[in-house]
Amino acid sequence: MSEVVNKDTVPDEAQKDYVEDGKNKLLVKCKFCGSKILEKKTAKYVAIEKELPLMQQDANRKDGEVQKEMINEYFHVENMYIFENIGFTHPVDNYKYLICADCDAGPVGYYELDSKHSYVALSRIVQS
Amino acid sequence: MAKTYDYLFKLLLIGDSGVGKTSILFRFSEDAFNISFISTIGIDFKIRTIDLDGKKVKLQIWDTAGQERFRTITTAYYRGSMGIMLVYDVTNEKSFENIKNWIRNIEENASADVEKMILGNKCDLDSKRQVSKERGEQLAIEYQIKFVETSAKDSLNVEYAFFTLARDIKAKMEKKQEASNPAPRTGGHQLRANEQQRKPTSWLSRCSLL
Ligand SMILES: Nc1nc2c(ncn2[C@@H]2O[C@H](COP(=O)(O)OP(=O)(O)OP(=O)(O)O)[C@@H](O)[C@H]2O)c(=O)[nH]1
Numbered sequence: 001m002s003e004v005v006n007k008d009t010v011p012d013e014a015q016k017d018y019v020e021d022g023k024n025k026l027l028v029k030c031k032f033c034g035s036k037i038l039e040k041k042t043a044k045y046v047a048i049e050k051e052l053p054l055m056q057q058d059a060n061r062k063d064g065e066v067q068k069e070m071i072n073e074y075f076h077v078e079n080m081y082i083f084e085n086i087g088f089t090h091p092v093d094n095y096k097y098l099i100c101a102d103c104d105a106g107p108v109g110y111y112e113l114d115s116k117h118s119y120v121a122l123s124r125i126v127q128s
Numbered sequence: 129m130a131k132t133y134d135y136l137f138k139l140l141l142i143g144d145s146g147v148g149k150t151s152i153l154f155r156f157s158e159d160a161f162n163i164s165f166i167s168t169i170g171i172d173f174k175i176r177t178i179d180l181d182g183k184k185v186k187l188q189i190w191d192t193a194g195q196e197r198f199r200t201i202t203t204a205y206y207r208g209s210m211g212i213m214l215v216y217d218v219t220n221e222k223s224f225e226n227i228k229n230w231i232r233n234i235e236e237n238a239s240a241d242v243e244k245m246i247l248g249n250k251c252d253l254d255s256k257r258q259v260s261k262e263r264g265e266q267l268a269i270e271y272q273i274k275f276v277e278t279s280a281k282d283s284l285n286v287e288y289a290f291f292t293l294a295r296d297i298k299a300k301m302e303k304k305q306e307a308s309n310p311a312p313r314t315g316g317h318q319l320r321a322n323e324q325q326r327k328p329t330s331w332l333s334r335c336s337l338l
Pocket residue numbers: 143144145146147148149150151152192193194195249250251252253278279280281282
């Protein structure tokens with residue numbers, strides 16, 4: 001997975017109605033079952049480009065192949081105990097994938113073994 | 129950063145291979161779209177936040193690998209665990225007999241005051257049952273451990289079990305705290321009254337009534 005801080009496309013925070021003081025203004029929930037993942041204002045908004053495996057892998061993909069997509073907006077969670085409800089997969093390389101604790105949908109983000117920080121992909125959750 | 133919770137409890141699921149530890153942690157969702165990707169990697173642990181009598185409690189629930197046998201599990205394995213779910217399979221006599229071995233292993237390797245609970249899982253499979261509910265209860269009485277039959281498949285009593293274990297750990301911690309610095313107010317009785325009210329009723333279910 002490559003990681004690039006993308007300065008050109010860092011969105012203007014003031015224009016994002018779901019970001020306040022650089023943090024998630026709203027509750028972060030599972031797209032599929034509504035399980036509460038993060039309380040309001042507990043995670044930092046970051047614009048980083050990072051690949052994440054697709055939640056729905058094509059059944060006809062090659063053996064052992066993992067289909068991925070680039071995601072460039074995440075909520076950064078410094079300490080795993082900040083999460084309300086979340087699941088961690090077994091490690092793959094330097095990462096554990098984050099999944100919904102209630103319906104197991106995922107990955108909704110990743111956890112970095114080295115830094116012990118977690119990143120939740122904005123495009124894989126809902127906010128309310 | 130300020131602590132956003134009152135308690136953090138690490139819980140462990142142990143028991144023979146195949147009794148359903150992973151299924152208790154991992155939702156039974158054969159229809160799940162993502163099952164192929166996430167289930168091939170497997171789940172390490174889950175964090176769940178629950179409300180226990182007005183306190184915010186974080187549960188960190190760990191699965192354990194199937195190949196591990198009680199003979200090979202040592203102190204390092206239990207480090208930091210405050211609660212242990214001992215799981216057997218009601219359709220597997222051997223897994224029930226092994227609960228005693230698991231308990232001995234815990235006594236030898238885990239912290240002395242770790243809270244325990246026995247789960248008789250797969251109680252939905254009544255036609256294949258080898259261990260009666262009464263035998264489960266008897267064992268629990270013998271060791272003075274709480275007991276409930278569960279079905280990971282039907283999500284039966286699973287939540288109840290985690291709430292019960294967490295509540296017991298919390299009660300033990302509060303007792304300890306009170307002992308080390310007695311508070312002028314006696315909050316203990318108040319709490320117990322709350323507990324009664326909050327007790328979920330869903331556990332009075334098919335499996336438990338058998
Ligand atoms: N009918 C029924 N089947 C269950 C239940 N729980 C688990 N199973 C099945 O039992 C088998 C073993 O379940 P696992 O969750 O993998 O067991 P485990 O304890 O994690 O096993 P190891 O990882 O080898 O230690 C699987 O085929 C599950 O589908 C249950 O409550 N009811």
